[in-house]
Amino acid sequence: MKMLFTLIKLQLNINFGISALKYRFRKEKTRLWEPVLVGLGIFVGIGSITLMMTMLMLGIFIAGKSVNHPEMVLTIAFVGGPFVVLIFGLFYIISAFYFSKDMDILIPLPLKPHEILGSKLAVVMVNEYLTLIPVIIPAILVYGIGTGQGFIYWLKSLILLVLSPVIPLAIGALIVVVLMRLINVRKSKDFFAVVGGFLSLLFGLGINFFAQRIPKGHEAEFFKQYLGQAGLIEHLGQKYPPSIWATYGLSLHNMKGNLDFLLYIAVSALLLLALVWIGNRFFYASILSGQEVTRKRRVLSADEMERSYRKESSPLMALLSREWKLLLRTPVYALNGLAGIIIGPFMVIMMFTAQREQREELFKLINNPEYIVPVSLGGLAFMLFTSGMNIVASTSISREGKSFWISKMIPAAASQQVMAKFLNSFLISAFGTIITGIVLVGFLNFAIWRTLVLIGIGLLGAGLIVCLNLMIDVLRPKLEWTNPQEAVKQNLNGFLGVLVSLLVIGILTGVSVAFIITKLPEWIIYLLLALIIAVLLIPSLWGLIKLSEWKYKNIEV
Amino acid sequence: MINIKNLSKSYNKGAVKAVDNLNLQVKPGEIFGFLGPNGAGKTTTIKMVIGLLSADEGSITVNGFDTRKQSLEAKQSIGYVPDNPDVYERLTGLEYLNFMGDVYRVPAEVRKERIQYFTEMFDLNHAVSDLIKSYSHGMRQKIVLTGALIHDPALWVLDEPLVGLDPKSAHQLKELMRAHCDKGNSVFFSTHVLEVAEKLCDRIGIIHRGKLVAIGTLEELRKGDQVDTLESIFLELTEK
Ligand SMILES: Nc1ncnc2c1ncn2[C@@H]1O[C@H](COP(=O)(O)OP(=O)(O)OP(=O)(O)O)[C@@H](O)[C@H]1O
């Protein structure tokens, strides 16, 4: 048992990088503001989500109350929470059991399988709680305070809160096991990671899309109309019975309530056992089977060999092709690098698919000659936004990680290496800009010549944004990591890069508004914008080169 | 070939003095073995020669080029293999070698010849079209070695090159080192295997806590005392 706790502590430590943080504070004493900022960001993030959820739950509660079912809010929380747990749980489970690297170290240690397993599950659970708390606690609070509940209610709530990840997690584990049977995830691991990533991105965008449909300030009416009609609880309950048990278990203080409460506990306990059993039976075995990479293991024919040598290229092209290959072939990089460029076009499409009346108004607006300039500049903003969300530049040195010694060793000037990175990121942003342009023409009927001009300005802007983003990563690259995830997802530079991009877009928007107010002719506005960006771009590029020449020398590996 | 003058380097803002006023030279035609206990400062010195770390004090010239002022020329003269072959896992072996060939500006014909020569010698030709991710530790080391030698540099700098190589490959590497130096080039390498140092090296330097405590041929280190083995010399010099 002691062993198990030690192991859990270790796993949590790794998961949240506690030791690394301590080392930074005690020994290195550099860039202390960074973890503080991240912590603040997380705090504000979770805080604002919780606040948003509280508002939402309050809306649902009021709507429910008006149809005499205030407990509806509990049902929704106990359906929504587990649903989120289920979705994220799939990823947590897969990454804890199939993609994690520390197994190589743990397995040879004299530990019992259930200890390793237990510690891994505990980490998954803690992650789940962090996801779940912003959903369930607001509902419990809203209902409890709103209906003036007593001690028993709060006690029961606490128990249900603690148990709440169990059922969805067990279902998730089952799905994972089946999934692993059907597809050999490990062999097509990269493919799976990319597909999974895009699905969760779409899921996120979808939720956003749905959330936008809820009229602000009229949440209660919306829910009343949408959900309030009849028997919502029963309706949802048929899909996911535990939500009913939780609802009545908490809201009814009679025999039925108590029975439902006990039922929830019993089913959770049972599924907890099932979870441990599944873990023992399947996950542990799958860990032991190692991590293989597909290999061809064949000798190239003389002809193929011959061809591969004829491709002699300049150092710049060689560097560019290295950047490009490493980006595309590492799933997290490809995903995070390319996800940015679909956001702009997606938002345009989303506007197009808005509700009918809105859409007609939108078209009227676009085709009104009076508004043509602001609307076009709005299109430009989408293009720049697409470039701004792209983190390829702001993580491009960080991504080299431990292999950065190669870049320091080769006889290629820092300016040349950074230029290759610039080109690589710029090409991706340019692609996003052009896609946004095509979408503008296709969905919103923009005139072609105008779109071409906008794309031109967008490309200049993309250059500026990429350049500034790259500067951030040159200044403070994060090279210490073991898992590629850390280089992009847990890298503050990506976040800073987006901030800087938004700043640039903000400034350009301000300037554009000033131009529109002064009623300058359209083509002069475009010309001036292009000029402004160019004037900013040239010294930035020069600065980037100087910065890299100085900084590459000082990065130690 | 290498000229290190008054080289010093410390980590953690001066808390750990890893290299302390080091002076040493490696001459053309010479295999120089760099010995020392764990944490003595071998890797730190080597990294400064390559330019991976910048020195706090002192200067290094490689092949006549100052590593600080003419870093690109100095780099072009060096082939370096680190102690840990952390290399681009998502490139195939051949892509990696071609990348190296391109950045060192090796013409396609020459490159082809060298790649074929090394991959055949190291038994890699069945693996070059696979991702490096799928390579074993030794295979990675060999691919890094091949990449490092692709431009036929005058100076080889190898950090514990024999660790992890199978006996046949280790033997071949030693032969390669000898042949390379017989052509008037140099090898600077660190090792913990004293027998290898004894047999292979023309001169030996022993570093202890960042300071060079002995340098010279085996004969010179023995100080005329024929019975001393390198092991006993090493143990004596690094005792405290
Ligand atoms: N990145 C680093 N940060 C802090 N200290 C370091 C770092 N790298 C090395 N050191 C310290 O510098 C000293 C010299 O280390 P170095 O790696 O040069 O030793 P070495 O002779 O190569 O040892 P080994 O035989 O184990 O490879 C050691 O005390 C080590 O702790």
Ligand SMILES: [Mg+2]
């Ligand atoms: Mg070392």
